[in-house]
Amino acid sequence: MKRLRSSLGTQLARLPIVSLVAACSGASQSPSRPDAQLQTDGGTTAPTFCARGLDVPHATPPAGFCLKEYALVAEARTLAFAPNGDLFVGAPSTLTLGGASGGPGAILILTDVNHDGVGESHTFLSQIDAQTTLTDVHGIAVGGGALYFTTKVSVWSTPYSDGQLVASAPPVSLGLPDTFATGGRWTHGLARSVSGQLIASRGAFAMCGNSQGGEISAVSPTGTLTTLASGFRNPMYMRCHAKDEVCAAMELGEDLLPGAREKMLILRSTAPSYGYPCCMTTSAPVAGYMADGGGTAGLCDAVAKEDASFPLSDTPFGFDWEPGGWPAPFSGAIFVALHGSAYSSRPWQGAGIVYASTDPKTHAPTQDWQTFLGGFSPDPDNVLHRPADIAFSPDGRMFFADDTSGTIFWMAPTTLMVPGASQ
DSSP states (O other): OEEEOSOOHHHHHTOOOOOOOHHHHOOOOOOSSOGGGEEEOOOSOOSBGGGSSEEOTTOOOOTTEEEEEEEEOTTOOEEEEOTTSOEEEEEOOSOOTTOOOOOOSEEEEEEOTTOSSOOEEEEEEOBSSSSOBOTTOOOEEEETTEEEEEOSSOEEEEEOOTTOOSOSSOOEEOOOOGGGGOSSOOOOOEEEOTTOOEEEEEOOOOOTTTOOOEEEEEEOTTOOEEEEEEEESOOOEEEEOSSSSOEEEEEOOOTTOTTOOEEEEEOOTTOOBOOTTTEEETTEEOTTOOBTTBOOTTTTTTSOOOSEEEOTTSOEEEEEEOOSOSOTTTTTOEEEEEOOOSSSSSTTTTOEEEEEOBOTTTOOBOSOOEEEEOOOOOOTTOSOOOEEEEEEOTTSOEEEEETTTTEEEEEEETTOBOTTOOO
16 A cells, blocks of 8 residues: 655645646646655555555544545645545635645545555646636535536536546636625535535624624526525535435634534525524524614524534534444434634644434434544644544545645544455
8 A cells, every 4th residue: 555654744844836727738647745755565455444544643543443544635625525436625725714724726636546545646626727726725516527616706617527537627617696705704615415406605704783694505507696594604614415405514603702602504495594693593692792773682583593513612614424334323423523723722622523413314413412533633743633524435434634734534444344345
């Protein structure tokens, strides 16, 4: 197998920024990291996933699971699987408010052609056109013969078919209204449901009585937006269930505001408001805020209640549902990447991966969040820093991106078999 160096700090500081679009320039399918960072050291025939791949130093997975390094991608923010198991990674170069930096400004695609559990990296797309690079790429989604992604100003699409490693045509904007780029946040979320509905989010800095919050909208092929939910501060991670017509979002609460909360919500057809910037949640106005010159009595009674919540500054980012192949209590559970606090005296307090059992019909959590993977910290010798997104692969493994260490990892039960492997 190909072995990744476990010491990442100096490597990430020296990474070249990808600046060419192969579809426009005829560039070769080159990985986003120098070949010097990989070396061969093993076979590819073990029957279980956990007997392959590269173990993570200084990290302890839960009992009955393995944790493996898959690829190095600086500022890896978002993940989306193609049907064939290739993994798209949104890796902007714009500095995030959470402090992630050094990314290539590109959408990468990670493959594992020899099935050794370690990925090969290819630059799928790094420019809109000859003058515009993907510095602010964030949300990504795959389906219907296309790859979709967001920048600050719009949602874009480019043709995609299984096995394709480089964009075959320049991306085309869906032509969203100018308001999509307002609100002060470029980190839009993006998801695509099993029926093909495309969903995008817009966050906003706002104050009660003076400005409105952001929203989550259905996006038509012509760029028309239909509001699905409103009253958001920063709903930058969304995902749709792999089998059922269910989509959800994570909402980040107002930093350091007493009583504020982080939320998970299932998107519904009623177009509810979740209260920002005037309300914390149902019947809970922000203390001291006034709306339209009046008091707060009854202001938040009609605000929708979230399906689950998190302590403020745990910072729930990406998430996904386990598709049903893991043992109890993890089968069908929802897993969430907590990015941790930007304000704690020891940085990133709360960073980790949590899970909760879900209702089999609604896929909403039915219990409090439980720790699945801890050990994330800013320690220089630590490999796990801040998880950003989670996605389950078609073969049943859970992949997660760490936008601060610059690593993509995967986890699996020790009993999970490699499809087609000899027993």
